[in-house]
Amino acid sequence: MQQRTPRLFSVRTIVLGLVLVLAFILVYPTLHTYLRQEVELRALRGEVADARQRNEDLEAELARWDDPAYVTAQARERLSYVLPGETAYRVIDPETVEEDVAPADEQDTPVAATTTAVPWYTSVWDSVEVAGAAPTNEEVAAAAKAKAAKEKAAKEKATKEKDATGKDTTSDDDSGATP
Template sequence: MADRARRQQPRGAATRQRGRPVLTGRALVLGAIMVLLVVILASPITRYLGSRSDVSHAAAQLHADRTELHQLTRQKQRLADPGYIQQQARNTLQYAMPGDTVYVVVDKGAKSALASSSGGGKSTPPKGRAWNTRIWASVRSAGR
């Protein structure tokens, strides 16, 4: 009867019953070597991947810097041209050259800012105390 039971069991089951360990010495050594390799190679691989990332970031920064340098060089060349400076003064600062006729377009019913800023040629000093007297009075009243 024992012979029949052995014949019906699969072959792997019979070897386990005989006392053969599931984890052999070879498997243990192989596992230890794998763990050792992972521990030893983890740091260099991490540094390698980090340096590759740094190199790609540096390349992108270099490209951006070269583009900015090219734009600044073009701007420097434009600013060296007196005609460009004059054009910028006219457009940005709204300057007019001597002899130019300046037209100011004002909406219907609105006052021109040009008329209020010019003062109409009359300059009247403010009435009352002088400016320095008013400042000292405000300093004294703030100290109370």
């Protein structure tokens, strides 16, 4: 009698293993794509929910603009409008204000001065037009020379008036401006 050695793997076990490996090779790419698309789908659903929330917020803000009281409040806050008969005050923090601020008519900026007789949009348009035409270095130098000459002429005039009247007509701060 011959003795048979036990086999570790039978033919059936090997064939079953090969079928399982082949099935895994065929199913894995599809399963991987499916799982990746599920993650993308969850992310897109989150983006859609965020977009819907933003849309609702914007629609609520748009609905607020239908209320005349809200429009009035926004005009007062954003554009500093006041109702007729009211007095507008601007509170300035003394720690942030510089002491040596020159008056608007003495500054070298070409921006048009805002007056109460001119509507705000006219001032904005004037400032846009001025911003588009920036001065050249030669124009800046000429303006500085003209200002220096003007100050010198004002000082000479004040000195002549002082000599003629015997009084001091210049201001105490020596700014060079005539009264």
